[in-house]
Every structure is written in structure tokens, then in C-alpha cells.
Amino acid sequence: MSERGKTLAMGENVATGPRPNVEAPFGKALAALARGRNDIVGLSADLAKYTDILPFRDAHPDRFFNVGMAEQNLIGVSAGLAKSGFKAFCTTYGVFATRRAYDFIAIACAHSKADVKIFAGLPGLTTGYGGTHQAIEDLALMRMIPDLVVIDPCDATEIEQSVAAVAAHDGPTYARLLRGLVPRVFDPAKHRFEIGRAYTLRAQGGLGMISTGMMTERAIDAAEQLAAKGIETSILHMPTIKPFDAKAVADFARGVTRIMTLENHVVSGGLGTLVAEALYEACIFRPTVRVGIPDRFVECGSLPYLQDKCGMTVERIVAAALDGARWRQA
Template sequence: MRRSKYERPAHLTGESGGPRLTTSAMIASLAAPGQRTQSAPFGHALAALAHERPEIVGLSADLAKYTDLHIFAKEHPDRFYQMGMAEQVLMSAAAGLAREGFLPFATTYAVFAARRAYDFICMAIAEEGLNVKIVCALPGLTTGYGPSHQATEDIAIFRGLPNLTIIDPCDAHEITQAVPAIAAHPGAVYMRLLRGNVPLVLDEYGYTFEVGKAKTIRDGRDVLIISSGLMTMRALEAADALKADGIDAGVLHVATIKPLDEATILREAGRGGRLVVVAENHTVVGGLGEAVAATLLRNGTVPHGFRQIGLPDAFLDAGALPTLHDRYGISTSAMAGSIRAWL
């Protein structure tokens, strides 16, 4: 496993001098105590799908165990390619396999795909319109390691790239559904990946994933939270917390960042009298928040108010995830507190 120059013991003292929270930064679960989880949903879904689609191959840049691709590799060893610590080679090989009629799933960490392999994804995959699925772990602030592993700007980097669909799933339920959906979707896809023991949330709401579709998970009269990825889980938890204060919060889950489901966003944000809050596990620069804001502005839709919950435009600290999520405002309690203040 790669070591970061920023890496240090996974603990931080809270700003208020409270108790020190400790956890394993690389394997910390995003699930709350007692929350239902599913182990390695991506690896299991891809391995199962590969039995039906013999053209599927899996590639990794020395990180199969840390992207759950090792499950696919164990079940389909003749269709797994270990490319070593060479993300540019990884993407080039995936492009070559796609040209030969295979359906490659290339996995690594989001920081390495966005920062180290961008030009190869652009020139070898996206410009050529090739059918490559790029699935990347540790998106946003999902590791306690510092800037070398925190992909806080990956969506901003990839949003400007033509011919690339961007997916940010919420939980294990959605990842399991997204794997066959993106396999069936023509062209290049970049999907952020929650790995390991992934929370189960959306199955309780009868949710079905569709590429390019935003969906209302719960309705609310006072505030509309537009969210993606793990922040939809946090938004639902915050909505429950706000209900105790008499605040009725709705949640619109936007799993596909590009192409954006503008029609649904405009319809929901245009319902009068509601504060619109966009919540994302990504820097406030260039992500879902700015995409939604631009959509509203271009179409003349003016909500009752507009706010963003996201990561700051900065290199973030290293430490325990619970502390970091509180510090940077993306924990459930921090989100609920921000919305209370805005209302």
C-alpha cells in the first residue's frame, strides 16, 4: 500500500480541546454505529455481472484489495490485469482493451486517476469515445490521510471533459445497481466508489438507480437538500434531526453529476418558498453545487435562498474521519446546524 508524505497517526484533537478520536484512516467505515452495511458491493456486483458478460475485464494499479476488485480477481483470474503502480499505463491498457471489444473496469484511487492519469483518460479514452469504466475509491474526504489521498477536486477536474459520464453513488444499494447500469451505458464513465463495509440506506426508500436521473428521496416544505454520494445519506439523517425542530426538509439525490438532470433540478428547486442547499463530499469549487447554481441561473429559476455544504477550497488536514467531517462541515450534525442557522 502506498504511503503518503502527509501520513501520520490517524488522530486529531478537536478544535474545542475535546477527546481525541482515533481510527484507522484508510479503512474507517462511514457507517454510524449499528447502521446496516454491505461488504464490498462493487466487487461482488462486478464479479456477478462478469458471469453474464464475458467481455468484462478488470484492471487495477496495485490497489485491487483497496478498491474491492480483488473479489472479481479471485472469481475471474483470467480476466484480471494487475498493472502495478502505473496509472497512466492502466488507462492506456484499458483503452486498448476497449478497442479490441472488451469492457474494461479500471480501478484505482480517485486522486491518482484525476491527477496522475488525466491526460491519458482525456486523449486515449474520452476523445476516442471508448467504452471504459473508471471506478475510483477514496473520493472526497473518505480517508483520514492528507492531500495526497484526498480527492477533493476530482469532479471539478473531470466535469470539463467531454464524453465522460460522472457518477457519485450514495450507498451499497446504489453501487450494486450502478455496476450493471454503467456497464450497459455506452461510452466512458467515471464512478466514485465507496469500498469496504458500505452503509445501506436507499433500499429503505424503494430507490432505483438510473444513469442521468435525479430522484426525490423525501419531500419537504421548508428546505430542499440537493445531494450526491455519501452526502445523501447525511442529508437524510440531517432531515430527521431537523424534524425535531419543526423543520421539514426534502432530499433530492443526484447520483449522476454529468450529464446533470436539469429538468428535475429545475422543477424541484422552482417550487416556491424553499431554501435550496447543495451538499457534496467535494470542494465547493467546480462540483455539484456550482453545476446546480449555474443551471438555476441560466434558466432564470430563483429559489427562496441558495447555500452550499461542501469542502473548503484548501488542502485538508489528516486525521480521524469523524473529526475531519465535523471540522469541515459535512457530518450530519454539522449539516443540520448549518441549515438551522440559514433558516
């Protein structure tokens, strides 16, 4: 991750803490998956290098297509390959996939139930390159499209396992991509990512943290710090945004006294909104604080600085949990 005070242009890593890192887990997993089968193709739109798909390209050059800076065509060509019997894995940044190619994802992929597997880089605040590159509202946009599966993996293990999971799924998927050096939070021998499944990582009542994507790693670390201060917490990890397991949220909420949602995304339209919908429909009411990007575009800067400013660091999460004024408002 970038040094505080300095914006990095491209190629930033997500990894921050002491956990072991995996380099390019997506591309390596895709290359391995494609080794034993010839129905996997890969595509990118002049961002192969920065979306970790190079291991696939190098292993299977005849099955990789770079369409250049043309995201609508990236999705259209992928849909055409899918309609020819291939599982089309395509990569670009989340901002370009969702904002520029939205109609193509909605119609050519989702409406057609085409086997297009989008992996979208730079989700939320994983780049300091400003509003043009930070996909801060992609989950909200994607989760409203019928028949589209939407995934926000937490770590290298879930990235690796989601490659096989979306390949096994019959239909289009949108997954957020964590690129470069990605921390391994979950033990691959014990954790099994499944589309649509919610994971209870901690169940001690008290403050219930419902998180998705890379924010789950921070929720785990925040919970440890809060435990040291005598605050009991529970954690529900929800890597699948659609289909969303509202029942798991309701069941989890019944066992806690207050709720904090944590997402690497604007706080409206994504996980926080989904949790609010789930709880309202289940007639469960708890004081709730939503941690995530506020309803505004974020400037250029270093990631530690920007994530701190938006309240998304472990320290800020702990402080939010302890901030009595914030909970009285909730």
C-alpha cells in the same frame, strides 16, 4: 470509520450509522456481472485490495490485470482492451486517476468513446490520509471532460446497481467508489439507479437539500432531525454529476424556499456549482448554502474529526440549516 482522534492509514470503512452494511459491494457486483458474460475485464494499479476488486479477481483470474503503480498505463491499457471489444473496469484511488492520468482519461477514453469504466476510491473525505489521498476535486475535473459519464453513488445499493448501469452504457464512465463496509441506504427492491436520473426523496417544501454521493445519507438523517424541530425539508438526490439533470434541479427549486447543496467534494466546481448554473439559467433565485469541503487541502486526521471540521456531519448540517447568520449572508 476511524475512531475520533486517530488517523487510520489504509482500508477505512465509510459506514457510520445504524444502517445495515454491505462488504465490498463493488467487487461482488462486478464478479457476479462477469459470471454470465466474457466481455468484462478488470484492472487495478496496485490497489486491488483497497478498491474492493478482489472478488472479481478471485472469480475471474484470467481476466484481471494488475499493472502496478502506473495509473497512466492503467488507463491506457484499459483503453486498449476497450478498443478490442472488452468493457474494461479499472480501479485506483480518485486522486491518482484524475490528477495523474487526466490526459489519458480525456483522450484515450473520452475522446475515443472507449468502454472504460473507472471506479475511483477514497472520494472526498473518506480517508484521513491527507491531501495526497483525498480526491476532493475529482468531480470538477471529470465533469468538464466531454462524453464522460460521472457518477457519485450514495450507498451499497447504488454501487451495486451502477456496475450494471455503466456496463450497459456504451462509452467511458467515472464512478466514485465507496469501499469496505458500505451502508445500505436504499432498498434494492425499490430503488433503481439509472445514469442521469435525479431522485426526489422527500417533498415537503421548505429547505431544499440537493445532495450527491454519501452526503445524501446525511441529508436524510438531517431532515429527520430538522422535522423534529418543526423545519420542513425536501431532498433531491443527484447521483449522476454528468449528464446533469438541470431541469430536475429547476423543478425541485420552484417548490422550496431556500437551497442547501451537499457534496463530499470542494464546494466549487462540483454539485454546488452545477446547481448554481442550473438555477441561474432557469432564472430561479433562492438563498443558497453550499455544504462541502472548503477551498483548501485537508490535513491528516480521523474522519469524524475532519468531516466535523468541514461541516459535513449530520450535526453540522442541521446546525447550518438553523444558522440564521449563514442564511442572511446567502
